[in-house]
Amino acid sequence: MTPFTYVALPSRVIFGFGTIARVAEELSALGAARALVLTTPYQTGNGEALVHRLGALAVGLFSNATMHTPVDVTEAAIRALKEVDADCVVALGGGSTTGLSKAIALRTDLPQIIIPTTYAGSEATPIIGETSGGQKHTQKTLKVLPEVIVYDVDLTLGLPAGLTATSGMNAIAHSVEALYAKDGNPIIAGMAEQSIAALARALPKIVTSPGDRDGRSDALYGAWLAGACLGSVGMSLHHKLCHTLGGTFNLPHAETHAVVLPHAVAYNADAAPTAMECIGRAVGASDAADGLYALGRSIGVPQSLRDLGMPEEGIAHAADLAVTDAYWNPRPLELEAIRDLLRNAWEGKPPQASR
Template sequence: MQPFVYNALPARVIFGRGTLSQVGPEIQGLGCNKALVLTTPGQTKEGEALKTDLGVLAVGLYSNATMHTPTNVTEEALLVAQRLGADCVVALGGGSTIGLGKAIALRTDLPQIVIPTSYAGSEATTIIGQTENGLKTTQKTMKVLPEVIIYDVDLTLTLPTQMTITSGINAMAHAVEALYSKDSNPITDMLAEQGITRIANALPILFKDPGNNEARSDALFGAWVCASCLGTVSIALHHKLCHTLGGTFNLPHSETHTVLLPHTIAYNTPFATVAMTKAAHSLGAPSAAQGVFDLAKNLGAPYSLKQLGMKEEDLARAADIAMENPYPNPAPLEREKLLSLLKDAYEGKRPA
């Protein structure tokens, strides 16, 4: 056994069905009684219902959480929280809502209770990405780690099929990067392999039967496991490119992860053969890059940046931005090779 360093993150995780009913007791368990509920505009109805259920424990609802966590939206939400005297936030939703809760916590240290309704995984990490003036930047800090995560499988039963697939592959990206991270270790490797396997097995079932409870449970558990891996190691090229395309070119988050993951795996595989062999085995495929590409395409997910609205003439600029302040990565970062990666992703080519 080689020497390693593993930093476990403190977290209270409640997993099951019908666990939404435990939000109130968890607010009180944090010593709070003035929760601000957060959602996106599309989940306002669910936020209102949760606020009603919480009764006097909720002081309001802010329902304008936005993709890529724009700082102007965070500032608006902060004003609402201050005006209402909120002493904690309850984020109900996917990555956009969870990101807003983390951004508020970064500025105020308000405790967070997070109720994920997708497989985004942000709830289990100390990473926050924020967009300002068309540029998305990230940082890692314990200030944004939620105090409580409540996973309710029932809340994922109505997740649209395509969002299920792209959100699931987004979650897998967390585990893939953990496997080849400079901080990889036997514990996160074991969790990453299990997370990839759970999601890879669940997605084809959910494509045919979106209401399958067992597959929904496996996918949600897998998403937590994958995110837990990423929460303890460093992110690399894949996330750098996704943050670039999302923050600067406003591409949708999970779909961008889905399109790019096969190509970032292919870029890194020659320099991370052991890690990507583990990923391929977890996928049940000869090649990790091709396994992810085939999974996405066969399940009807987008597989090219062109499908997401990316403009070919912007690829060079994206490569330039990705070369700035690069994250640690197994393969050396070379602009022309990155541009080639982006062109392949733009065209939707199956990795060689």
């Protein structure tokens, strides 16, 4: 066995069906009695229901969580938090709501309970990305790691097929890059392959039968593993590209991951053969990039950055940004090759090994 270092993240995880009923007792266990519930505008109704369920333990609802965690939205949420003298935040939703919760924790050190309703996986990480001035900046700190994560499979049963597919591919991206991370280790590699396999098995089933409880359970479990991988080891080119594209062009987060992933994997294929074998095995394909592309097509995720609203003239700029303050990557970052990668992703072509 090759020597390695593994750091476990100190979160309490509750997984099952109907587990939202345990949020009140988790608040009490944290010593919290005045929770501010967070959601997106789309989830306002669910947020109101949670406030009602918590009764006196909830002191308000902030329902303006926004994609890419804009700093001005965070500042508005903190003003709302101070107005009700909250001592905890409870975030109900996907990556946007989790991002807002983390941004609040970063600034206030208040405890967090996260209740994911998508497969983003960010709830399991000590990583936060915030957007200001048209750029997205990320940092890693235990201050933003939630104290408690409550996974309730029932809350994902109504997730639309399209969002299920893109959110699931976003989660797969975390595990894919964990397999060739600079600080990877065999524990994370095992979790990553298991995560990809669970999601690749579940997503086609769910898209066809959204109420499939076994499929939903597998997908949520795979997403948690993906988040744990993302939080434990460093990410590479794929995540740098997606952060760049999302922050610069305001592209939708999960959809951008879904489009870029096969192309980033093709770029790194020759430099990370062991990782490619694991990915291929997990998705049931001889070629990792082709297998991920085929999985995405089979579940109906977007195929091109053009369809997400990225302007063609932004390709060169995005490539320049990707090699600025670059993340470590198994293959050296070559500007022309990254431009080719982005061109293929913009046009929606199948992944091609970059020159």
